[in-house]
Amino acid sequence: MNESKEMLLAMYGTMYRIRKFEEATEKWYAAGLIPGFVHLYIGEEAVATGVCSALGKDDYITSTHRGHGHLIARGGDVKLMMAELFAKKTGYCKGKGGSMHICDLSLGIIGSNGIVGAGLPIATGVGFASKMRGNGQVCACFFGDGASNRGTFHESINMASILKLPVIFVCENNLYGISGCVRETMNISDISIRATSYGIPGIKIDGNDVLAVYHTTRAAVEHARSGGGPILIEAKTWRQCGHWQGDPDNYRNPAECKAWLEKDPIERFEDIIIKKGIASKSEIKNIQDKEIEAINSAVEFAKQSPKPDPEDLYTDVFA
Ligand SMILES: Cc1ncc(C[n+]2csc(CCOP(=O)(O)OP(=O)(O)O)c2C)c(N)n1
Ligand SMILES: [Mg+2]
Structure with a gap:
């Protein structure tokens, strides 16, 4: 492992922050304080963390309906995120968007998206803009196994391939699209082989191994930044919760x-950190305490924040 201790512990902290954010979401959703739908990312933290750790500060990401982990890994503000989930005026979308509409352009987060597979053409567009500007920015595009059966997957990757756009397509294959298992929804065992149809590299990795995700993405970023075009990474992973909160x-x-x-990706990484002597148990505990504190304050901020005013109903809308 060539990464610095600081970098490795930052990755651990990010995964742990995502887990605690999602556990708090689960708790307050069940208590009735979070309206709408939420799709938790528990179990998949290594994918978002490994990918985002390999990006530069001027790069972009597109996200999905299961987006909390992507946003946090990209540096999203957990207070503004939690307030948005609580439908409060202080949230990212002033409480009018909810879980699936959070974006933060200042961090290159083009947005989460409630339409399955809709992030792919957006990412291809972002890649096109980056290529025209010629300043080396890349876009990481997260999507699921279910999304890879949509037409948008095929047309977006084909176009990114022929135009050699700097897009890293990251398929989070958690083996299910709602209750549909990949064993019933496709006739292949690895989604990465679909890359062959578009003449780009396709790589399958253990998505619960944050270092594997990080190293693969770093190589993909170098390839894309230097004009090599897009790559498809398939990260095999698992959601530890139901599809959405309330799914039996x-x-x-x-x-x-x-x-x-x-x-479990967090326990696995913690084991590596301890066994390789990178940090002690008490150092890990300090990181955990800090992240728990950050999430507790985010929940407190969300609870104390005001609801949008009735007159806000007609602001920030297009029609
Ligand atoms: C275009 C579209 N079709 C159907 C849905 C309903 N839907 C929401 S999530 C989902 C499954 C997505 O599965 P996958 O892409 O594997 O992502 P995961 O939920 O496993 O992270 C479906 C079908 C939708 N939101 N958008
Ligand atoms: Mg899935």
């Missing part, structure tokens, strides 16, 4: 769930 999650095999829980 009665369609997955208990043995498969158990096997994936044993590959």
Whole structure:
């Protein structure tokens, strides 16, 4: 491992912050304080963290309906995010967007998106703009296995390929699109092989191994920045919760769930950090305490914030 201790602990902190943000979301959603739909990212933290750690500050990401982890890994403000989930005036969209509409252009976050597969053409457009500006910016595009069966996946990657656009397509293959298992929704076992159809590299990796995700993305970023064009990375992972909060999650095999829980990305990384002597248990505990504190303050901020005023209903809307 060539990364500095600081970098490795920052990655650990990011994964832990995502986990605690999602656990708080789960808790306050159940308590009725968060309206609308939420899709939790628990179990997939290594993908967002590994990818975003490999990006530069001027790069971009596009996200999905399961976007909290992507936004946090890209540096999103957890206070503004939590306030948005609580539908408060202080939130990212002034409380009018909710979980699936958060964006922060100052961080290159082009936005989460409630339409499955809609981030792909947006990412291709971002890649096109970057190429025209010629300043080396790249875009990482997150999407799921389910999204990879949509036409937008095929047309966006084809166009990015022929125009050699700097886009890193990151398929978070958690093996399910709602209750539909990839074993029933596609006739291939690896989505990465679809890259062949568009003449670009396709790589499959263990998405619960943050360092594998980081190293693969770093190489992809170098390739894209230097004019090599897009890459498809398939990160195999697992959502530890139901599809959305309220999903009975009665369609997955208990043995498969158990096997994936044993590959929890945060516990695995913590083990590596301790075993390789990178940090002590008490250093890890300090990071955890700091992140728990940040999430507690975000929840407090969201709770104390005012609701939008009735007259705000007609502001910031196009029609
Ligand atoms: C165009 C479109 N079709 C259907 C839906 C309903 N829907 C929401 S999430 C989802 C499954 C997405 O699966 P996947 O892309 O694998 O992402 P995951 O939820 O597993 O992260 C579907 C079908 C939608 N939001 N948009
Ligand atoms: Mg999926």
